[in-house]
Amino acid sequence: KQEVTQIPAALSVPEGENLVLNCSFTDSAIYNLQWFRQDPGKGLTSLLLIQSSQREQTSGRLNASLDKSSGRSTLYIAASQPGDSATYLCAVRQNNFNKFYFGSGTKLNVKP
Amino acid sequence: EAGVTQFPSHSVIEKGQTVTLRCDPISGHDNLYWYRRVMGKEIKFLLHFVKESKQDESGMPNNRFLAERTGGTYSTLKVQPAELEDSGVYFCASSLVGGRTTEAFFGQGTRLTVV
Numbered sequence: 001k002q003e004v005t006q007i008p009a010a011l012s013v014p015e016g017e018n019l020v021l022n023c024s025f026t027d028s029a030i031y032n033l034q035w036f037r038q039d040p041g042k043g044l045t046s047l048l049l050i051q052s053s054q055r056e057q058t059s060g061r062l063n064a065s066l067d068k069s070s071g072r073s074t075l076y077i078a079a080s081q082p083g084d085s086a087t088y089l090c091a092v093r094q095n096n097f098n099k100f101y102f103g104s105g106t107k108l109n110v111k112p
Numbered sequence: 113e114a115g116v117t118q119f120p121s122h123s124v125i126e127k128g129q130t131v132t133l134r135c136d137p138i139s140g141h142d143n144l145y146w147y148r149r150v151m152g153k154e155i156k157f158l159l160h161f162v163k164e165s166k167q168d169e170s171g172m173p174n175n176r177f178l179a180e181r182t183g184g185t186y187s188t189l190k191v192q193p194a195e196l197e198d199s200g201v202y203f204c205a206s207s208l209v210g211g212r213t214t215e216a217f218f219g220q221g222t223r224l225t226v227v
Contacts, residue, residue: 004154032214034215034216036218041223042220043116043118043218043219043220043221044203044205044218045218046215046216046217049215089155091155093214098160098168099145099160099168099171100145100147100155100157100205100216101157102147102154102155103154104153104154105154
């Protein structure tokens, strides 16, 4: 059974710092991995989607990497801003239409 | 283009009552998923529709939960009768069938509180 773990559970950094959020999964036979952001009381916003054949994806200040063989993904946020404060969730899929397995998230606080 | 829309955004009901949650997926998305997050836990899968058919309902906790997707458009999730442990946030997601990528889009969730 797939299990997804995110470390750390919470992170507080000063504005401007570069930071890395970690995600690990127990079954490396994934189809894709998606990073989401959730603001308090809001839904999930998709940040980056990495297919199993890809090594990384970039969008603006965000870069997500995937090492399928070791069961790891990282989300790198450059030059963090207070507006980046949110909970970041990692989720994996075993095949094209299958359900997501979610991690419990990393709650990020970027201090002005 | 409208995103995934869920109604209501909040619902407070008494134990034993019935509640129906609704999800309107993105137009043209045949895949529709229900998930929920109970307090302190990770988001967990409930079930998956492809059009009007239930593809996977392995995550449904018990027979008090009934999901429908008549006509393959919007979906409803009914909880009857509701219990205290059903409290949580219920998310709906949709995605395209086929295509090179299958990015899933989530709604804002329905926060259900059973008192």
